[in-house]
Amino acid sequence: MFLTTALYAALAALIILALAANVVRLRLRHGVSLGDGGRGELNRAIRAHGNAVEYTPVILILMALLEGNNGNHLALHLYGCLLVGGRLAHAWGLMGGPVRARQLGIIANWVALLAGAIHLLVLVFA
Template sequence: MTLVSLPITALYAALSGFLIIALAANVVRLRLGKKVSLGDGGHKDVSRAIRAHGNTIEYLPLALILMALLEINGGGSTALHIYGSLLVGGRVLYSYGMLIPRSSANLARQLGVVTSWLVILGVGIQLLVI
């Protein structure tokens, strides 16, 4: 049996896990503070926190799976670190943009989602050509 080591993807998966836990803890904190046991209780800040967490959960698994496949298939470490940095940085930006009390269309949120899309597209394309 051959063991596969994915140290670069593992690094960004760990950082992503920390972000997911921080966002989940924020949802719990807000729900407890507003005495909401399920959903958002009609509170916009709770709704935004739930979506910041949910959106991150929606994007990270696919991107990390693609990165793992790229690492297994010999993708360069520089490219993987660029993808991983953009992915985690973009998710942090997106979350910040969702949680700050501004309009829903703000630069942090926009840059965050675009970087996530670019990582998924870039890794996907690179997987097709290697």
Template structure:
């Protein structure tokens, strides 16, 4: 049997997992507070909580999969830690930007999404060239 160890990806997967649970709990908190069983009930703050969680669930799995493939293929510890830190930091920024209402441009949210794209594009390119 051939076992694969992915210690760097595992660190960021665990930390992202904690973030996903925190964001899911936040959705539950908002729904209970507004007495909403399903959806957002027309409440903007509930919708923002749902989208903060949903957007994280849309980007994190693909980014972690690409990181895992990169780690398996010898992508380099430093690169993996950079990608992991960007992913986690970006997701935290995005969540903050979504959950703290702003009336105008939202730099934390924008930076958060851009960092997720950087991780996905960077790991994808690196996988193609190694």
């Protein structure tokens, strides 16, 4: 069973759903069906959602492969926290919060990607 990965997949799915709903809300508010209509607020919401969709699956795949290969349980929680915290921080920073939040969010996800990839390679070649 992949309960650790499942936990973070569920949390990430809720974040992605909230980001998608925000895009729809802004599209309705501004009457924009496709693209961003030149609206910076909508462009940022689209990118926050898109960025989450781009990074989340790869990190979750790494986590599932690690969990399936008996990867360190504490490390899995660390990668999951970096994923969820990073996605929240990045979205907040992109949609009006401090730029530093966006920067820390993407760094958190890069750390999860790099550490997860190295961890998996170590398990594969051990």
